[in-house]
Amino acid sequence: MSERKVRVRFAPSPTGALHIGGVRTALYNYLFARQHGGELIFRIEDTDSTRFVPGAEEYIIESFKWLGIHFDEGVSFGGNHGPYRQSERRDIYKKYVNQLLEEGKAYIAFDTPEELDAKRNEIANFQYDASTRGMMRNSLTLSKEEVEQMIADGKQYVVRFKIEPNEDVHVNDMIRGDVVINSTILDDKVLYKSADELPTYHLANIVDDHLMEVTHVIRGEEWLPSAPLHVLLYRAFGWADTMPAFAHLPLLLKPDGKGKLSKRDGDRLGFPVFPLEWHDPKTGEVSSGYRESGYLPEAVINFLALLGWNPGNDQEIMTMDEMIRLFDITKCSKAGAKFDYVKGMWFNREYILMKDNKELVPAFAKILQENGIQATEEQMEAVIGMMKMKKINFIKDLWPLCDFFFTAPTQFDKTDKFIKKNWNEQAAADMAELLQILEGQDDFSVEALKQTIDTWAETNGKKPWNPWRVVLVGAGKGPDMYELAAFLGKEETLKRMKTALELLK
Secondary structure, three states: OOOOOOEEEOOOOOOOOHHHHHEEEEEEHHHHHHHHEEEEEEOOOOOOOHHHOOOOHHHHHHHHHHHOOOOOEEEEEEOOOOOOEHHHHHHHHHHHHHHHOOOOOOOEEEHHHHHHHHHHHOOOOOOOOOOOOOOOOOOOOOHHHHHHHHHHOOOOOOEEEEOOOEEEEEEOOOOOEEEEHHHHHHHEEEEEEEEEEEEOOHHHHHHHHHHHHOEEEEEEEHHHHHHHHHHHHHHHHHHHHHOOEEEEOOOOOOOOOOOEEEHHHHHHHHOOOOOOOOOOOOOOEOOOOOOOOOOHHHHHHHHHHOOOOOOOOOOOOOOHHHHHHHHHHHHOOOEEOOHHHHHHHHHHHHHHHOOOOOHHHHHHHHHHHOOOOOOOOHHHHHHHHHHOOOOOOOOHHHHHHHHOOOOOOOOOOOOOOOHHOOOOOOHHHHHHHHHHHOOOOOOOOHHHHHHHHHHHHHHOOOOOHHHHHHHHHOOOOOOHHHHHHHHHHHHHHHHHHHHHHHHOO
């Protein structure tokens, strides 16, 4: 295994929006591949045609593009191991189904759904396996001629894998160690259906992983019960020597830790469970996405990486390159990870603080536009710089904190706690005096304003800053007053002061 180039895959089904748990699985595959100088394959597992949803494949690709997870080959990326859609690989699968049939490792079963239901009613905990296959309608109980005639007559059938009982099957899991399951509890799983001439997931993913030279299968723990079947299939094909190593990742749990994370949890608590906004073409329902909710992709990636793994130290903020360097699949937790969406918002705040103000301008411009505000790029950059240190988790949180930069207060609530505390006759007199001083001030830079006003205040025993905030902002919020006045400029500052002095009489 060590001599083979590391190749991993992420293989979603195009059945709807990409769940955030799937994003984390793809992320861990990406980190593992990059750390080992390997390759990441993007495969579409669409053998269940009844569940196909138009637009889902494009949505998944766009999600990873936004998140910064890059694939080396696969659907829409090209490569030498295609086709990468399972629905385009029918002939390939048929060849391997026939191989198992010819070698007696699989058999054809004609049992109808009604016959199977009848048997379930007849036998408690019925399972199609070594103990029951002899009483069913299949190629093990029918003659070769009967089987051929039924196929010729167009009877629908499935191909089942023949599992021998009482064998301990070992799954070497990079996270969980040696997992042992006795084959007696496994049923003769359906591998192929004549109705649509497509394999089931179990056969298709084994054949694809082998032919695409996948060396490590990193997937969610919901697939752990299927792993023994997959090991037996590798052995049945004679591929045991190149069977990939397995790693079954812990589940993402509800925020309270009680059960698997679902879309309902997000709807109930107000956080997204999809990377991008999803418009369901069948129901018309619109589900929120991390991108549209104002999350930065780097924050989402960092947050997800630490749900089920940590670097072994106290470091929380990590770039993708740092994660690639520190990631260790064997250090992933066996237990499920609580989805702490509040922590996710904290990560977003930290990344906003680290971002260059210029990079945040497009998101802020959209918020201003929604509120009917036109501003220059320089103005927006300045406001972001002054206000992003406030307690915000998203750029959209800036608007109620900074609306006064763009719209002057037109009314003053004298019952407001801040105004009531900081406005009286003396404050009004001080502001009238400050207005006169500023009318003669040509230099409205932060440094010049500070020099003038601090000198006046110190000389005359004045404390004008909160009353000045009242007249310029109309509330107890905002940045340093010198920065605000410098941003507004002389004309707007004086205009606001005059208007406020009239309205606050």
